[in-house]
Amino acid sequence: MKITKAIIPAAGLGTRVLPASKAVPKEMLNIVDKPAIQYIVEEAVAAGITDILVITNRGKGVIEDHFDHAFELETKLQGNPSKADILEQVEKCSALANMYYVRQKETKGLAHAISCARSFVGNEPFAIMYGDDVIVAGENEAPAIGQLMDAYEKYGCGVVGVNEVPRKDVPKYCSLDVTPLEDRIMQVHNIIEKPTPDQIMSCYSILGRVVMPPEIFDIIDRTPVDPKGGEVYFTDAMLELAAADKLNAVDFVGTRYDMGNKLGIMKANCEVALRHPEIGEDFKAYIKDLASQL
Ligand code: UTP
Numbered sequence: 001m002k003i004t005k006a007i008i009p010a011a012g013l014g015t016r017v018l019p020a021s022k023a024v025p026k027e028m029l030n031i032v033d034k035p036a037i038q039y040i041v042e043e044a045v046a047a048g049i050t051d052i053l054v055i056t057n058r059g060k061g062v063i064e065d066h067f068d069h070a071f072e073l074e075t076k077l078q079g080n081p082s083k084a085d086i087l088e089q090v091e092k093c094s095a096l097a098n099m100y101y102v103r104q105k106e107t108k109g110l111a112h113a114i115s116c117a118r119s120f121v122g123n124e125p126f127a128i129m130y131g132d133d134v135i136v137a138g139e140n141e142a143p144a145i146g147q148l149m150d151a152y153e154k155y156g157c158g159v160v161g162v163n164e165v166p167r168k169d170v171p172k173y174c175s176l177d178v179t180p181l182e183d184r185i186m187q188v189h190n191i192i193e194k195p196t197p198d199q200i201m202s203c204y205s206i207l208g209r210v211v212m213p214p215e216i217f218d219i220i221d222r223t224p225v226d227p228k229g230g231e232v233y234f235t236d237a238m239l240e241l242a243a244a245d246k247l248n249a250v251d252f253v254g255t256r257y258d259m260g261n262k263l264g265i266m267k268a269n270c271e272v273a274l275r276h277p278e279i280g281e282d283f284k285a286y287i288k289d290l291a292s293q294l
Pocket of ligand 1: 009010011012013014015016017055104106107108109110112113130131132133260
């Protein structure tokens with residue numbers, strides 16, 4: 001079945017980027033000239049996704065505004081031929097995809113946020129794109145979520161997007177036990193969330209992109225609350241798929257930026273600015289000059 005729906009959980013508190021995320025959702029923090037969530041929506045659209053549900057909460061209404069028409073602004077820009085390019089960029093935001101929103105009424109973790117998408121998803125496989133993970137495809141590269149969707153369509157199993165991370169960073173993410181199936185695709189046997197150094201099974205960690213069968217909602221419902229964390233962990237639900245040999249991993253191609261922490265935000269802005277058609281050259285000269293003073 002062709003995958004046409006994606007959900008973007010964006011209801012987290014963003015505590016690691018406070019106070020920037022106090023009034024502005026971290027998903028709306030910009031990378032050069034677009035908010036992070038627009039890069040994610042564009043990645044989905046490039047992969048053939050047509051319908052996107054954003055899981056929001058109180059104070060995140062600005063996400064809806066961003067993907068809506070801005071009547072006054074657009075009317076003003078229409079009257080000024082020298083702003084035609086800007087008008088095109090503004091109008092594009094509201095024409096990217098069919099956008100839907102649902103509120104997670106309590107911040108009870110990622111698995112709970114995903115379960116808020118149940119009626120939107122229905123009985124179809126769907127993509128999950130974490131609202132604070134931006135993955136930029138290089139020239140001639142397929143969008144990361146499209147690489148996972150292809151693997152889902154080929155094997156009919158859930159898919160997690162992974163990359164190898166430096167060993168010292170694995171305890172911040174998770175570690176996967178995998179065996180290869182083909183180039184860049186592996187079967188997942190086990191996942192340990194935030195492992196201690198002696199629990200590391202491989203340096204493959206899940207980084208913000210997943211494709212799931214609709215059965216995941218029933219699995220989340222029967223997954224027990226973690227006694228330490230006090231919430232249902234999405235990893236625990238995915239482990240049920242792994243135990244049934246129904247979970248694969250794709251080592252996706254693309255550059256991933258973690259917009260959930262300060263260094264990740266700065267790296268994203270710096271790297272995207274260096275490649276930006278309008279400011280790239282000037283920014284490179286500025287960085288070179290700056291580096292020579294350090
Ligand atoms: P994170 O754990 O990275 O986001 O969740 P967070 O909770 O906002 O981060 P910190 O630790 O407080 O800084 C991964 C994704 O899941 C969403 C987040 O918005 C993020 O995109 N999420 C998390 C929800 O939608 N609901 C939740 O209850 C928790």
